[in-house]
Amino acid sequence: MANYKILLADDEAALRFLLTETxxxxxxxxxxxxxxxxxxxxxxxxxxxxxxxxxxxxxxxxVEVCEWLRTNENPNRQAPVILLTAKALEKDRERAKAAGVTQYIVKPFSPLQLVDTVEALIHRSGA
Structure with a gap:
C-alpha cells in the first residue's frame, strides 16, 4: 500500500499520540x-x-485553518478534512461545513472509528 500522508493537528498531546499510533x-x-x-x-x-x-x-x-486551506493557493486545497470536536451544536456543524470541512467527528470517539473515516475519505478522493 502506498504510504498516504496525513497531517494531524491537535493541541492535546495524549490524543495526538494515540491517534498517531493508531x-x-x-x-x-x-x-x-x-x-x-x-x-x-x-x-x-x-x-x-x-x-x-x-x-x-x-x-x-x-475551522479557521480549513477556511484558509480552501481559499488560499496551497498544495492541499482539495484534500479531505476531518474536524475533531467536542462541540456538537448544529451551528458549529454549519460553520464547519461552510469552512469546507469534509467530515465532522464528535469527541469522544474511538480511534478505530477515525481509521474507518480516514480510509473511506482517502479512497473516495481517489488518492
Whole structure:
C-alpha cells in the first residue's frame, strides 16, 4: 500500500499520540502539529492526502485553518478534512461545513472509528 500522508493537528498531546499510533499501525505516514499556526506552516510546505484538525486549538481553530486551506493557493486545497470536536451544536456543524470541512467527528470517539473515516475519505478522493 502506498504510504498516504496525513497531517494531524491537535493541541492535546495524549490524543495526538494515540491517534498517531493508531494511524501509523495502519500504514499511514503522520505529521503532527500542536496548534493551528503550525498546521498552516505544514500545509503550505507539504502535500497531504488527508488532514485531521481539532476544532479548538491555540493560534488558529480547526475551522479557521480549513477556511484558509480552501481559499488560499496551497498544495492541499482539495484534500479531505476531518474536524475533531467536542462541540456538537448544529451551528458549529454549519460553520464547519461552510469552512469546507469534509467530515465532522464528535469527541469522544474511538480511534478505530477515525481509521474507518480516514480510509473511506482517502479512497473516495481517489488518492
Amino acid at each position: 494511524l501509523a499501525d495502519e500504514g499511514y505516514e503522520i505529521t503532527e502539529a500542536e496548534d493551528g499556526k503550525e498546521a498552516l506552516g505544514y500545509l503550505q510546505a507539504e502535500s497531504y492526502d488527508l488532514i485531521i484538525l481539532d476544532y479548538m486549538m491555540p493560534e488558529r481553530t480547526g
